[in-house]
Amino acid sequence: MKTAFFQHQNIVLDNLTRAQYQKIFLAGKNGELHCTVCAEKVRLFLGINERPYFFHTHAPEKYCPEPAVPIIIEESATFSMQNGFKLPKGRTITESLKSVEPFRPSKTIEYTIPFKQVTVGSQQKRPPYLIELADSGVVLDGSQSTAVLDTEGSVLVLAGAGSGKTRVLTVRTAVMINVNQIDPRSIMLVTFTSKAAAEMKDRLLSYPQMKREKIQQLVTGTFHSIFYRILMFHDGANWSANKLLKKEWQRDKILKEAGKELDLSEKEFAFDLALQQIGFWKNSLQMPNEVRPTSEWEEKAVFLYKKYEEYKHQEGLFDFDDMLLGCYRLLNSSPDLLAHYQDRFHYFLIDEFQDVNKVQYELIKLLSGKHKNVCAVGDDDQAIYSFRGSDPSYLLEFEKDFPAAKLVILEQNYRSSHEIVAASNQMIAANKVRRMKRMKAQFSSASPPVLFFPYDEEEEATMIVTDIQERISNGENPSDFAILYRTNAGSRAIFERLASSNLPFKIDQDAESFYQRYIVRSALSFLKVSLNEDDPQALSDILPFLFLKQAVLKELKAQSILKDCSFLEALSHLKTAHAFQEKKLKKAVTLIRGLKHLSPLTAIEKIEKDLGFLDFLKKRGNESSKLEKGSDDLKDLKVAAKSFDTIEALLAHSEHMSAMNKEIKNLSKHFLDAISLSTIHRAKGLEYKTVYIIGTVDGSLPHDFALEAHRNGDFTALEEERRLFYVAMTRARDQLFISVPQQRRGKKANQSRFLVPLNKKKKTDS
Numbered sequence: 001m002k003t004a005f006f007q008h009q010n011i012v013l014d015n016l017t018r019a020q021y022q023k024i025f026l027a028g029k030n031g032e033l034h035c036t037v038c039a040e041k042v043r044l045f046l047g048i049n050e051r052p053y054f055f056h057t058h059a060p061e062k063y064c065p066e067p068a069v070p071i072i073i074e075e076s077a078t079f080s081m082q083n084g085f086k087l088p089k090g091r092t093i094t095e096s097l098k099s100v101e102p103f104r105p106s107k108t109i110e111y112t113i114p115f116k117q118v119t120v121g122s123q124q125k126r127p128p129y130l131i132e133l134a135d136s137g138v139v140l141d142g143s144q145s146t147a148v149l150d151t152e153g154s155v156l157v158l159a160g161a162g163s164g165k166t167r168v169l170t171v172r173t174a175v176m177i178n179v180n181q182i183d184p185r186s187i188m189l190v191t192f193t194s195k196a197a198a199e200m201k202d203r204l205l206s207y208p209q210m211k212r213e214k215i216q217q218l219v220t221g222t223f224h225s226i227f228y229r230i231l232m233f234h235d236g237a238n239w240s241a242n243k244l245l246k247k248e249w250q251r252d253k254i255l256k257e258a259g260k261e262l263d264l265s266e267k268e269f270a271f272d273l274a275l276q277q278i279g280f281w282k283n284s285l286q287m288p289n290e291v292r293p294t295s296e297w298e299e300k301a302v303f304l305y306k307k308y309e310e311y312k313h314q315e316g317l318f319d320f321d322d323m324l325l326g327c328y329r330l331l332n333s334s335p336d337l338l339a340h341y342q343d344r345f346h347y348f349l350i351d352e353f354q355d356v357n358k359v360q361y362e363l364i365k366l367l368s369g370k371h372k373n374v375c376a377v378g379d380d381d382q383a384i385y386s387f388r389g390s391d392p393s394y395l396l397e398f399e400k401d402f403p404a405a406k407l408v409i410l411e412q413n414y415r416s417s418h419e420i421v422a423a424s425n426q427m428i429a430a431n432k433v434r435r436m437k438r439m440k441a442q443f444s445s446a447s448p449p450v451l452f453f454p455y456d457e458e459e460e461a462t463m464i465v466t467d468i469q470e471r472i473s474n475g476e477n478p479s480d481f482a483i484l485y486r487t488n489a490g491s492r493a494i495f496e497r498l499a500s501s502n503l504p505f506k507i508d509q510d511a512e513s514f515y516q517r518y519i520v521r522s523a524l525s526f527l528k529v530s531l532n533e534d535d536p537q538a539l540s541d542i543l544p545f546l547f548l549k550q551a552v553l554k555e556l557k558a559q560s561i562l563k564d565c566s567f568l569e570a571l572s573h574l575k576t577a578h579a580f581q582e583k584k585l586k587k588a589v590t591l592i593r594g595l596k597h598l599s600p601l602t603a604i605e606k607i608e609k610d611l612g613f614l615d616f617l618k619k620r621g622n623e624s625s626k627l628e629k630g631s632d633d634l635k636d637l638k639v640a641a642k643s644f645d646t647i648e649a650l651l652a653h654s655e656h657m658s659a660m661n662k663e664i665k666n667l668s669k670h671f672l673d674a675i676s677l678s679t680i681h682r683a684k685g686l687e688y689k690t691v692y693i694i695g696t697v698d699g700s701l702p703h704d705f706a707l708e709a710h711r712n713g714d715f716t717a718l719e720e721e722r723r724l725f726y727v728a729m730t731r732a733r734d735q736l737f738i739s740v741p742q743q744r745r746g747k748k749a750n751q752s753r754f755l756v757p758l759n760k761k762k763k764t765d766s
């Protein structure tokens with residue numbers, strides 16, 4: 001059905017602009033759309049696999065044919081009865097709109113290599129070497145069992161995604177404890193996240209006859225948690241948790257303070273990158289006096305590094321990187337302590353070895369010096385932390401430091417369908433620096449990966465939620481689904497759509513609400529003041545944007561009593577030392593007042609241009625930041641604002657969403673059967689039946705900063721972004737959906753360059 005009745009007029013889908021689809025979708029959800037024939041409620045279907053159409057929310061009592069020609073009815077009418085049908089009276093939008101962008105249907109990714117099932121005679125065969133490990137119910141292939149059973153001596157397991165690396169580590173640990181009767185206290189099992197450590201323990205517990213107390217005796221966790229425990233044990237007074245610089249803003253503040261000595265402007269200098277670079281140097285064991293800067297920028301960053309370290313030292317503070325460095329120094333400076341731990345730990349098992357950095361690598365080398373028993377597993381194609389100093393070359397050069405190590409290569413992918421494996425292989429092959437691999441899938445699926453083309457972030461979210469809803473109503477479970485994105489900021493629309501559905505979902509604990517981001521909250525505060533001129537919190541939020549100090553608030557309150565006026569009005573009576581500023585404030589009061597009569601989008605544009613918000617952003621809004629810019633937040637807010645007709649509605653929505661963010665985070669800890677919303681980084685090591693990757697456009701994935709580095713001749717960041725995309729693609733078991741929105745942040749977007757190799761034509765079996 002292509003027509004519906006909305007706000008006293010007939011609307012024809014083909015005549016709508018794509019930008020209007022989302023609004024019409026929401027109108028349908030709110031019961032504001034009606035059938036042009038039977039007048040019953042209809043909704044707009046906006047999904048991935050079919051073109052949009054209107055459908056009746058309840059089966060109409062009478063047969064309701066789609067009208068061939070939209071009915072033209074009198075203007076300003078509501079409904080009238082005709083031949084027993086309740087018909088809407090209204091005006092039809094029959095004239096064709098000039099700029100109607102056609103709906104672009106989704107398409108499947110053509111893969112180049114056909115799937116070959118291993119067959120023996122006429123029998124389909126599982127990989128030829130699958131064996132069950134001594135009545136344990138655990139199945140391994142030949143290479144996996146070598147890595148599992150040869151527990152004496154070092155081993156390097158190199159493999160692609162989904163090849164059972166984590167399975168190998170878990171079963172190897174189980175075999176050591178249960179079969180070889182090795183004392184679990186002598187085993188150190190290192191994972192990349194604490195979640196992965198907990199999951200590994202759970203998997204170990206399901207191993208037959210495994211005793212819980214044995215698992216508890218294992219030393220497991222992330223590098224940071226394990227080495228911090230050691231530091232606390234030997235030097236608790238200097239390493240107490242209250243001295244930890246936990247938050248990025250705390251470190252950022254130290255750097256910005258130090259930057260004043262060099263007159264570094266917050267407007268121009270990328271402090272976020274400097275912080276990242278300092279982490280990189282520390283993790284690479286390069287102290288400030290050892291760094292040889294290669295550019296002017298690096299010279300400044302080294303200066304900041306030096307000052308940062310001095311400040312921490314003076315104040316007795318430490319950061320996360322210091323946990324590893326501190327332990328490394330402790331062990332190096334105390335041979336007895338080192339000998340103690342070398343005797344204590346006989347076995348080391350390390351997951352995600354491609355993301356090991358120098359200090360971690362050196363710590364393992366030190367500790368394993370006596371027994372030389374390290375089992376490292378990794379995939380250089382999944383190295384996604386090199387910006388923090390991780391270096392896949394440790395994976396590739398392992399055999400130099402552990403010459404007796406056995407090399408095991410896993411080539412079977414047990415997780416994903418052939419179509420997903422082939423597409424991922426094809427995509428990652430474009431990276432120049434990598435070890436060639438041949439990953440083979442175990443099964444083929446009738447559903448190749450799908451590319452779909454929503455209009456913008458809003459429509460993208462709607463299409464995904466529609467798709468998940470359909471699948472869940474067909475019997476799938478919420479935990480079958482994951483929606484992955486490059487940065488948390490990219491998850492606003494999908495969060496909102498899920499929050500207003502009945503679907504259970506979970507988010508990362510560090511995902512802050514979009515509406516609580518500094519720039520967004522401040523822009524909304526202008527709107528709040530316009531509605532309530534005495535809102536003290538909102539007024540305090542906007543003061544910096546009017547280039548006023550917080551201390552002014554007291555004065556405003558006093559003025560409002562003296563002059564019997566609102567806090568906002570008091571702004572126009574404020575005496576500053578500058579006449580031009582007083583004039584500006586008077587103008588600002590009028591402008592802020594006028595906002596309430598505008599649509600939310602126009603009001604935000606006014607704040608941006610007429611109230612100097614953009615000027616503020618340029619001067620103090622982190623515009624020099626390479627990773628997250630304040631102006632990007634404002635663009636995202638404008639996209640969100642488009643869906644609302646009134647400022648009240650937008651503000652109510654933002655408050656609701658902030659509250660939902662808190663609630664969902666609390667629930668996320670307990671939700672088992674829930675859809676996962678996650679950054680790609682956090683999804684590493686996990687798997688889901690169906691994965692949606694959102695925002696697959698240049699600027700988002702690959703991220704803008706990698707494109708900029710590439711333009712300046714450095715391709716490493718772009719290769720890391722490609723690996724990130726590879727990690728995302730290979731999380732899917734059965735179904736992979738890649739979303740390519742046509743617009744991002746209100747502007748035309750270009751599909752991600754990573755998709756180019758996936759557009760090749762399918763080869764037929766030869």
Ligand SMILES: Nc1ncnc2c1ncn2[C@@H]1O[C@H](COP(=O)(O)OP(=O)(O)OP(=O)(O)O)[C@@H](O)[C@H]1O
Nearest residue numbers: 139140141161162163164165166167414415685686
């Ligand atoms: N021999 C096997 N037979 C059947 N299934 C297997 C086998 N080995 C692993 N699997 C399954 O394949 C999936 C991927 O395994 P695992 O998570 O251990 O791979 P991985 O190499 O660590 O993956 P990634 O690096 O992509 O996170 C899991 O569902 C696991 O249970």
